Amino acid sequence: RSPGGIHPRSPPCGGPSSSRSSPPVLPVSYRLSRTRLAFFLRESRPGPAANGSGGGGGGPLQRAEPFVVFQTKELPVLNASLGPFSTSRVLPRELLQPPSPLDVPGQLTVNWKVRAFIVRLRVPATQPVAQVLFYVAGRDWDDFRGTERLPCVRLHAFRQAREVQGSCRLGGGLASCLVQAPLPATWFGPAARPARRRRRPQGPEPGSEGPGPGPQAELYYTLHAPGGAGECAGAGPARAEGPPTRPLLRVGSISLVRPPPAPAQEDHRLDGNVFVRLPVGPLRPGRLLSVLLCLLPNATVDRFTLRVKAKKGVTLLHTKSRSPQWLVNSELLPGGKHSTATVDVSRVDDPTLSPAWDGVPPEVLQLDFEMENFTSQSVKRRILWHVDYRARGPPPDPDKVVTELTVVQRDIQAILPLAMDTEIINTAILTGRTVAIPVKVIAVEVSGGVVDVSALVECESNNEDIIKVSSSCDYVFVSGKESRGSMNARVTFRYDTWTAPLEMTVWVPKLPLLIQLSDAHLSQVRGWRVPVLPDRRSARESEDVAEEEEEEGGGAERRPSRGCTLQYQHSTLQVFTQFHTTSPDGPEGPGGPGAPQGPGVTMLGPDWLVEVTDLVGDFMKVDDPRVAQMVDGSTLAGREPGVTLFKVVSPLMEAVLGETLVTVSDEKVSVTEMKAQVVSSLSLSLHPSPGSSHTILAKTAAQQTLSFVKQEALLSLWLSFSDGSTAPLSLYSPKDYALLVSSLDERVATVAQARAFPLVVAEAEGAGDLLRAELTIGESCQKTRRKSVLATARAAVRVHFGPDGDEAEDEGPGPATAGPGPPAATAPAPAPEDAPTAPPGSAPAGRGLSDLEIGMYALLGVFCLAILYRHKRVPAEGQASMDHSHHWVFLGNGQPLRARGDLSPQPGGPGAPPEAAPARCRPGDRPSGGSSPTSVQSQAHGRGDGSSGGSAREQAEDPVNSPTSKRKRVKFTTFATLPSEEPAYNSVPAGDEEDPEWGAPGGPRDDGHGRGCRVEDVA
Structure with missing residues (x-):
């Protein structure tokens, strides 16, 4: 149980298992608050996607986390956080407790x-x-x-x-x-058959x-x-x-x-002549007790003296004769400690009063006693009797007959111990903090009354290796030194003559604990230098030494290079266990918590593991801190090559609750890839866990679409290493690296860099790979000759101010983004009506190209030049044998331009005189703001003004009246941006010479203002 009722849950690294090939999951952290006892869970046999899934296909990253709430007085709150983003949900009542007749309106009855x-x-x-x-x-x-x-x-x-x-x-x-x-x-x-007269036992x-x-x-x-x-x-x-x-x-x-009739009285012989008859059963304080003195059948005595001594608490009030045949004279002497009476009894000498036996003993006299009040539940009162026939005086007490009377405050028939809860989860073994359950003992009277007698009972545990009881008997507890659990642990309570057991279920953690590391083999990261001492300002003077250390490919020691050294990989850690009850036949010896235990019943079933990382956080340690160290409560980092043990020790004794091996290698690994994912918000939902009525499943999804202006989003970054392991960048300290996030189109999104988390800010609608993240080493360890870049990544951004959000995530880029493709690629779909339109003269936003795209476009350009060169070398006499024309391969997701009919034929085609075109649209003119003829990016994606980036040099080298003008050639035509109500295109496919309308001298002209001649106006 965490302090303050807050149960944190650290994000896993690489999924539920420690496999290096596990896909990344959303590194969200969970916290449960307003609970008394709750645990996060994990399936003992997780499936391939038990904890989350990557956001493949543009979908958001997700993570599912099961948990269980055992004790709470109010509705708990679950919080999911990732960087600066956080979302919370109050657990609904129907998830915590199933409907039952015990439901109380307005009252939470969890675990009742x-x-x-x-x-x-x-x-x-x-x-x-x-x-x-x-x-x-x-x-x-x-x-x-x-x-x-x-x-x-x-x-x-x-x-x-x-x-x-x-x-x-x-x-x-x-x-x-x-x-x-x-x-x-x-x-x-x-x-049943009547039994002999005897004293009925109490209890x-x-x-x-x-x-x-x-x-x-x-x-x-x-x-x-x-x-x-x-x-x-x-x-x-x-x-x-x-x-x-x-x-x-x-x-x-x-x-x-149906028991035999119980005798109402019981006889006690004083000697061979007389006996006293007392009532059976306990007496009540203040009640009058009448005792009869009777003669035995064979008694021949005529005179005797009865001496009575009543101990403290019993008062002899008076005596009287029970038969006219006997005269009774008594002398009562009350005292502080006891009262005494001397009774002289003699027979009357009257023949008419002869006794009639008839099988019934004659009654001689009656003595009336009063029971005084007392504070305890029951007491024993004693009366001493002695019969003297010679008037010799009172004999000593040992020669007297003693009778005991039980006086009780209440007529109790049973006692019942009640515990506030029927189960104890022994977390004291993990934390060292005692777990106690209050106990009350009540007594049930014959009349049906119920009395609390907790302060008057005695108690004893049947097995202190399982459960203990306080000296005042007001609570049972576990201290952490127990070695077993039980389904029926017993504590015996005693009250006067009554005894009753209290049975409890005690759950203990299964040992050894399961320690899970996301990576148990930690290596140095090549090229990633981090400061060793905080007082060293820079390592630029140690450039040559650092280069030698990288080129050596490893070493037996981690050698600092003037204040900087190579970074070691980090690993997340989690500790799991199962609470269970050991077998009744299991070991009970002094083996301690680490002793082997027999099988038993598992709490929540064998399919669930309980996370106890926060409970044992103060007792986790590395055996050799020179090899590895704890960065925080859930992260382990390497320090130098070696092998050590990561342990969880007992807080109360010299014992190890769990351990695992950690290897820090001198081998170097490289950062092979960095994946970036935009997270604009988090959504949290709660569901009942399938197959279990006790557990709850929390599902968190990362939304990726920015849906309003100035909305901020976070980059979730994951690193992949050459050894196959993955880790979130948040696992490493921000002091050990520099992260530069830049926007390739600040019209759509900008980056707020001066923050603890670089945030993406939405500016206008658009979509595409518009973000570039660059991971470099820290400034204090940078070199002057080159910039030490560890990894770069592109991140897709989608800004859409509509209500659909992430539902259209897979529909392609947004309206304000130019998609990748060759010059013949079509533009994306038009923007919705409610989207803000761009002002006149503005152009669609472009995006950067990856290295692969640049290489493919360059190769495509080489092929095009080769085709043109081959056409120029074809002899004129071979022209007639060529009855076909080369058709350009159309690339894109739209239809060819001429098929759509969206653009009118352009003037200035091959064979048209120069004067046929407007004076301001000459073939040799370069459009205003045109790009360089050798710019690959502008050719592939167009400039900001909508031109295709065609070179004037190509047109100058092939004039209209040239002998080669009749050969087949490709004409790159520039077009301006279409009006906002029509679809905007970045580039158009080139027509071939078989198209009679494409650039024909007599084609339609659009009054000298064709779309192909509006470049200067747009510019």
Whole structure:
């Protein structure tokens, strides 16, 4: 349990497994707040995409995280964060607790459950009442909210085909109540054989540990809402109302017995002539006790003296004769510590008063005692008796007969220990902090009263290797020194002569702990130098030494180069376990937490692992800190070549809870690739976990579309190394690198660099690979001769101010972005009507080219030049044999221009006189702001003014009246931007000479203002 009820969850590196080839996942961090006990989970046998998936195909990155909430008093809050972005969701009530009759309006009842205790397992016919105590476990006893809105409990007792019911309403500080269901006399069996007169033992009846032989009654219960006045109906015989609407929940069985009549009095012989008769059973304070003195059948005594000494707490009030045949004279002497009485008894010499025996012992006298009040539950009071026949005086106490009387405050028939919760999760083994559960002990009287006797009980744990109990018996706890768990750990409570066990379920973490590293083999990163000492300002003076260190290809030691050294790879770490109960036959010896344990029941099932990284964070250490070190609570970094152990140690004893091997190699790896993903916002959703009613699944998706002006987005960067491992750039300290993010089209998006996280700011609609991220080493370790670039990446940006958001992510680039392609590529689809239009004279925004695109376009240009050169070398006489023309391959996602009919034929075609064109559109003129004839980018994508970048030099080398003008050739024609209401094209396909309208001298002219001659106006 984390301090403050906050449960952090670090992002994984490379997915749920430690495989180096695992795809990157969204490095989002989770935090649970407003909980008392909650855990993040992981499947013990995860699937290939258990934790997330990459954003392939332009889709957002996603990550799913299961978790479970055990204890909370309010609705928890789950927070997902990535850099400066964060989103939170309050867990809905229906996910935390399934609908049940125990639901309380306005009250969170997570982990609440009704527990039932049968007061007497053997119900005698003299007290034909079935008594069951119900209470709500899992509820905070210090929280009294909602106790007045708890439901009613109805007890159903079944005997063959008959049913009786009893009902009560849960309430009070313990949310408890006692149900009493009267049982018919016909349910009990025949009477048993009478037993001899003897003292009835106190405490539980023999055989009360379980139902004995004889008739059985089955007990069930249901929960239902109280009536309008708050009453709970349903007592007495069940009425024929059909089957109950709610399922019957079983309580247990009781035995119905008909014991022999118990004697009301008990005889104690004082000698061979007389005996005293006392009542059986406990006495109550303030009650008058009458004791009879009787003669035995063979007694011949006529005179004797009875001496009585009552100890403190018993007062002899008076004496009187029970028969006219006997005269009684008494002398009472009250005292502070005890009271005494001397009673002279003599027979009356009257023949008419001869005794009539008739088998009944004659009663001589009656002594009345009073029980004084006391504070404890029960006490023993003693009375000393002695009969003197010769008046010799009082004998010593050892020669007297002693009788004991039990005086109790209440007539208790059972005690019941109640725990605030029925389970303990022993996290003390991991944290060293005690986990305690409060306990109350209540006594149930014969009359049905319930009394709290917690302060008067004694207690003892049956096995302190599993659970312990406090000296005051007010709570049970685990301290972290336990070695076992159990489904029925017992603590015995004693109150006077009554005893009762408390059974608990104790979960312990399975050892050894599972330590997961995203990369257990850490290497140096070639070319990535980081400062060694903070007081070294620069390493530019150590350029030659650093170059030698890189070229050597490795070394046995990590040699600093004047304040800078090579960076080692970092690894994320997570610690998992399973809470379980060990086998009852498992080891109980002093093996400690690290001892092997037998199989048992696993909490949440064997398919789930519980993350305990935050619990053991203070007890994680590296065996050799020279080899590796902890950067923070969830990151491990290499320091120098070697092998060491990463351990989780016990907080209470010299024991290791889990360990794994970490290898730091002197081999060097390279950054092979850096992937960049734009994250504009996070969306968080909560769902019930499939296949488990206890767990909840949190799904986080990264949205990539910027949907309003000045919206900020983050770049999520992942590094791929030559050894196959991947890691998020956020795993490394920003002090160890420099990240430069630039925009290739600041009309669409700009970059706010002066931030802890470089942010992308939306300016206008557009889409494409408009961002370039460059990862270099830190300024203090840069060299003067060259810029040490570790990796570069392009990131796609989509700015769309419509409502569709990421739903159109796969539909291609936006309206303001020029797509890649050769000069014949078509432009993207037109912008929607609600999108802001560009002002007149503006041009579509271009984007940068990758190295592969530049190379392919250059190769395409070489092919084009080769074709032109070959055409020029074809002899004139061979022209007639060529009956076909070369058709240009059309590249793009649109239709050829002439097929669409979007552009009118252009003047100035081959063979047209120069004067046929307007004076301001001469073939030799270069458009205003034109690009260089050798610019590959402008040829492929066009300039900002919409021209195709055609060279005037090509036209000058092939004049109209040249002998080669009749040969087949390619004409590059420049076009201006179309009006905003028509589709905008970046470039157009070139026509061939077989097209009669393409550049024909007599073609239509658009009044000297053809689209091919508007370049100067646009410029």
